[in-house]
Amino acid sequence: MPLATIKDGEYTATVYKMIKEGRYGDAIHILSKEHQKHTKSRAALSLIGYCYYHMQDFTNAAECYEQLTQLHPEVEDYKLYYAQSLYGACAFPEAMKATFLLDSTTSHTKMIKLQAAIKYGEEDFSGAKILVEQLPQEDPDYDVDLGCLLYKEGEYEEACKKFMSSMNVLGYQPELSIGMTTEGIDVRSVGNTLVLHETALIEAFNLKAAIEYQLKNYAAAQEALTDMPPRSEEELDPVTLHNQALMNMDSKPTEGFEKLAFLLQQNPFPPVTFGNLLLLYCKYEYFDLAADVLAENAHLTYKFLTPYLYEFLDAMITCQTAPEEAFRKFEETAGKLTEQLRKVTKQVQEARHNRDEESLKKYVQDYDEVLERYIPVLMAQAKIYWNRENYSMVEKIFHKSLEFCNEHDTWKLNVAHVLFMQDNKYKEAIGFYEPIVKKHYENILNVSAIVLANLCVSYIMTSQNEEAEELMRKIEKEEEQISYDDPDKKIFHLCIVNLVIGTLYCAKGNYDFGISRVIKSLEPYNKKLGTDTWFYAKRCFLSLLENMAKHMIMLRDSVVQECIQFLEHCELYGKDVLAIIEQPLEENRMHIGKNTVTYESRLIKALFYEVTGWNE
Incomplete structure (x- = not known):
């Protein structure tokens, strides 16, 4: 029935129905009127x-429960809910103070x-761990809480074991549709029900996702998020x-930036939100946006950013x-970190x-x-000159x-790239790529396709053609196996x-062989034509047209x-097929x-007719 026609005596049943359906805003609308009529309406x-x-509006929830604790100090639950709401609002000192009002015999x-x-x-x-260890080990939250602490200590494998143990205790409840989204089954939201809150499943799945992400198991991290009980976006908690x-x-x-920017406007938000948004703006080279966010949220800088970050x-x-000034700043940071690395190296040697x-x-x-803090600084310095x-x-x-x-994978990979780019250091590049x-x-x-391509080119440039051919056969064999298992999957490595080999020959002026290799590499077109492959191909064709227009070839x-x-064919x-991937926040x-590749291939074809004098 429409809200306007609900009679006074009917509100309770209707409100409970709304709450069960997760329509909390509608329920508050009715309840607020009832509370205004009866100011003491408990x-x-x-x-x-x-x-x-x-609704995760913990500040307003805390106000309600504070009033209830004052009106009915004998009700233990109100004291607990008041403390929980303060915790949810990140008012940690106030929340801790509120827990001291609880009866330790009934709510221990x-x-x-x-x-x-x-x-x-x-x-x-450490304080959290002392408290967690006071819980009964059979308590469903014990493993989840201990897993969170192990995660913070960097013990990711052990934390993952605790998560799995927690899942075995909690069990997979069918009414929560666990794993349905991952399986591709379209299911409706389970809402933020009491059953869901009592299971701690959301916390457990977020913990597993964080662990897998730290271990660089990105597919498993995404799966952990899609495995959790489905909820609509407006029902999601800030951490999820x-x-x-x-x-x-x-x-x-684009969606990622929108979500992080939205979270930053909420109170509270996960503490890592601020730093992650800034880092991602820099990664995508939105430096102006990063500067604006820093300037607009100066009060968050000291709270959420370490001096290093x-x-x-x-x-x-x-x-x-000011790239020179930036290099100087990076150099200062790098100096502090190298000093720390030498100090810790000495401690490692003494302990050994x-x-x-x-x-x-x-x-x-x-x-x-x-070292993980030093590597990004080093790469940022290198990128200025790259x-x-x-x-x-x-x-x-x-x-x-x-x-x-010298043992870090990112460092070795980038050393290989810079040696490769210098034309006369292919042999040294092989030493790092291999x-x-x-x-x-x-x-x-x-392995990244460009790493395989650069290694093959390095082999060719050092007259190791057999090694290049063997590597390409290996790639072809694996691609054939994947095509057999999943015929619709596009694979671009070979x-x-x-x-890249075709591009090399074009760069050396051998367009006949180079262009021929480029053309053959994209067959069959329905599987090999993609944004990245088109980029390499069109670069060779435009280079060819430029040299033909200058009558050089x-x-x-x-x-x-x-x-x-x-x-x-293209x-x-x-x-x-997109011709280029635009930046996610591009306004124009x-x-x-x-x-599209269709549009650009038509343009290049028209240029061929113009330069060569051919008619369609």
């Missing part, structure tokens, strides 16, 4: 508080859980919303307008000499943490960091290898005909009809 105020809590376990959560929220992890944004950033960057972001933003396994484990972990194509300077920067980074490829040789498609008629035929199969979008 039932109405209690239900309003309940609705606010489940609930009080301990809440106090542990408060300590965790304040990042007092943040994790969805972060873990789907590569595939849905603030210095790093400041230098990244400076790169846009003393056979102190406990200290050794801690110092090795400390070293890894400092953008200027000053590859010898980039090599010097990497050589300076050899002492600490171990990366051999590490994944049995699953070679796990295609990109051939495109002449093509045989048969090759021109082959080129035009290739472009017609026109046919490229209707739904390309016309949808122009950002």
